[in-house]
Amino acid sequence: MKCTxxxxxxxxxxxxxxxxxxxxxxxxxxxxxxxRAIEHERMFDxxxxxxxxxxxxxxxxxxxxxxxxxGYQTVGFHLALGIGAYSERSRARTEAFAAARGLxxxxxxxxxxxxxxxxxxxxxxxxxxxxxxxxxRHYFDAAALEHGCDVIATGHNLDDEAAxxxxxxxxxxxxHLARQKPVMQxxxxxxxxxxxxxxxxxxxxxATYAFMRGIDYVVEECPNAVxxxxxxxxxxxxxxxxxxxxxxxxxxxxxxxxASDAFAPKPAEGAGDVAAIGTCGGCGMPSFGTLCxxxxxxxxxxxxxxxxxxxASAAPATEA
Amino acid sequence: MKCTxxxxxxxxxxxxxxxxxxxxxxxxxxxxxxxRAIEHERMFDxxxxxxxxxxxxxxxxxxxxxxxxxGYQTVGFHLALGIGAYSERSRARTEAFAAARGLxxxxxxxxxxxxxxxxxxxxxxxxxxxxxxxxxRHYFDAAALEHGCDVIATGHNLDDEAAxxxxxxxxxxxxHLARQKPVMQxxxxxxxxxxxxxxxxxxxxxATYAFMRGIDYVVEECPNAVxxxxxxxxxxxxxxxxxxxxxxxxxxxxxxxxASDAFAPKPAEGAGDVAAIGTCGGCGMPSFGTLCxxxxxxxxxxxxxxxxxxxASAAPATEA
Numbered sequence: 001m002k003c004t005x006x007x008x009x010x011x012x013x014x015x016x017x018x019x020x021x022x023x024x025x026x027x028x029x030x031x032x033x034x035x036r037a038i039e040h041e042r043m044f045d046x047x048x049x050x051x052x053x054x055x056x057x058x059x060x061x062x063x064x065x066x067x068x069x070x071g072y073q074t075v076g077f078h079l080a081l082g083i084g085a086y087s088e089r090s091r092a093r094t095e096a097f098a099a100a101r102g103l104x105x106x107x108x109x110x111x112x113x114x115x116x117x118x119x120x121x122x123x124x125x126x127x128x129x130x131x132x133x134x135x136x137r138h139y140f141d142a143a144a145l146e147h148g149c150d151v152i153a154t155g156h157n158l159d160d161e162a163a164x165x166x167x168x169x170x171x172x173x174x175x176h177l178a179r180q181k182p183v184m185q186x187x188x189x190x191x192x193x194x195x196x197x198x199x200x201x202x203x204x205x206x207a208t209y210a211f212m213r214g215i216d217y218v219v220e221e222c223p224n225a226v227x228x229x230x231x232x233x234x235x236x237x238x239x240x241x242x243x244x245x246x247x248x249x250x251x252x253x254x255x256x257x258x259a260s261d262a263f264a265p266k267p268a269e270g271a272g273d274v275a276a277i278g279t280c281g282g283c284g285m286p287s288f289g290t291l292c293x294x295x296x297x298x299x300x301x302x303x304x305x306x307x308x309x310x311x312a313s314a315a316p317a318t319e320a
Numbered sequence: 321m322k323c324t325x326x327x328x329x330x331x332x333x334x335x336x337x338x339x340x341x342x343x344x345x346x347x348x349x350x351x352x353x354x355x356r357a358i359e360h361e362r363m364f365d366x367x368x369x370x371x372x373x374x375x376x377x378x379x380x381x382x383x384x385x386x387x388x389x390x391g392y393q394t395v396g397f398h399l400a401l402g403i404g405a406y407s408e409r410s411r412a413r414t415e416a417f418a419a420a421r422g423l424x425x426x427x428x429x430x431x432x433x434x435x436x437x438x439x440x441x442x443x444x445x446x447x448x449x450x451x452x453x454x455x456x457r458h459y460f461d462a463a464a465l466e467h468g469c470d471v472i473a474t475g476h477n478l479d480d481e482a483a484x485x486x487x488x489x490x491x492x493x494x495x496h497l498a499r500q501k502p503v504m505q506x507x508x509x510x511x512x513x514x515x516x517x518x519x520x521x522x523x524x525x526x527a528t529y530a531f532m533r534g535i536d537y538v539v540e541e542c543p544n545a546v547x548x549x550x551x552x553x554x555x556x557x558x559x560x561x562x563x564x565x566x567x568x569x570x571x572x573x574x575x576x577x578x579a580s581d582a583f584a585p586k587p588a589e590g591a592g593d594v595a596a597i598g599t600c601g602g603c604g605m606p607s608f609g610t611l612c613x614x615x616x617x618x619x620x621x622x623x624x625x626x627x628x629x630x631x632a633s634a635a636p637a638t639e640a
Contacts, residue, residue, distance in 0.1 A: 170570070170571050172577075177579075229563075232563050232564075239552070239555075239559075240490065243549075254492035258494055259497075259583075263579075
């Protein structure tokens, strides 16, 4: 098997691209692919300050490295979720990665705010991933504002996007479909654009990139992400990809190009939404209600924890 | 396992409906389900004359029997495709079915018009299923007109519709998505409405109905329908259905309810289309061009066959 680009012996085969690459050409191909997604979708340019949300996994670390190497101004932001050893390893890998490359990294730990994911799970009946999503969105938005960033980049890859799209399509979640884009424009001046530069880059490709570049990332999945459904979607998409290479990329790319607009809210609805956005009484960020969804969650957790500590302090008295 | 409806021993389990039925209750359930699809989607009523397109397979024969038993006015129409023994068996089963029930059946044989599917496949490079589709559409439309029918009903079942929808979605074929409905309104006065009363009834359910009712149908698939892709879609959907029963029905039903309209042509486009319809110079049916797609196909086949018979008659002369 020879490299499609230079005819030297190839190290990796990409059926979806009907190509094979040696190490140097794969790295070139990977970086160019990310760069093209950024340019084609007008995600940002070298004058932008990009907040890269880094979890410590292969996707976000690969993304951060590519952006930094391509001369973009990046600010790393890691939210330490407080999920035991998994979160400790994730933070350690992220910090080591940034230090080795001299990259600017900011870390915020949920445990410091009594809001670690285990705390939240113990205090609310919401599914862990839903609560975690709400919390991440809040801290990412707040970090972009705090660090003067124009855009937030996340490491969602093609497999993530295809599985999410399949789930949204199987249930025709038209409101979710309207929001599944590689570039989400902000709906308020305190928010910034959110972009997914890896949305056409497969998990296999980011893993290959991380391996070739010697990136030391957290391999394990989040222990809360049992995600049976999402895994079924991924395996079904793998089957389709196997029969017809390129299926996932076509599915996501053509959705964005041809179908996404069909689900966009009507101009009247959209305008109504923006006008209805007020300010959260808790954190001061934009909100539809008196409290934003993050502050509602935080209030819920605080109430439960307060109640529990009351019960705990009352209990010994009764026993005595 | 007891019947969900009458608590007698059940004979069939339907995971998608979280139900099990004895024979009598399954037949009741099946008929009611078809009747509800017809009523809910306003497909037709007892004053309509329904042309039932019957292939001799389980779906179309089950459909025809249910419609006839429910008191709808039906006219059976069978198009004999001329695909060897398969087509002979299909015609024989259809005729026997109609005769045993005293139902009105009209048969048209493509071989009588030098247009059997093998003839067409020999004369054109179009895929067999595409050519067959064009031919069927023409003869179904013509038969509805000839026999004074208001509506054409086909036996497409849930598995067919879900697989087709998945294929259309994976490639975001927005024009096909716009046309994938259980009720297609005619775009010209010479056309009639086309409906799919079994669009929410699974293949397993129609097979069970046919078995329980002793319907003698053609079990084999069309030999041309290699349809690897369609089969992959069906197997992938079976997998999703297995993990989450009801997935197929939700996928198709919610598409119709929530998403289908998003792909409808804009009012301006729609109006333009209708105005642009003229009359086919060949068959007199409505057409966008000077010849409709059926007459173009027929002309192509005629030219090829004429050329071949010229060559054949010229050949001996050269040899002599």
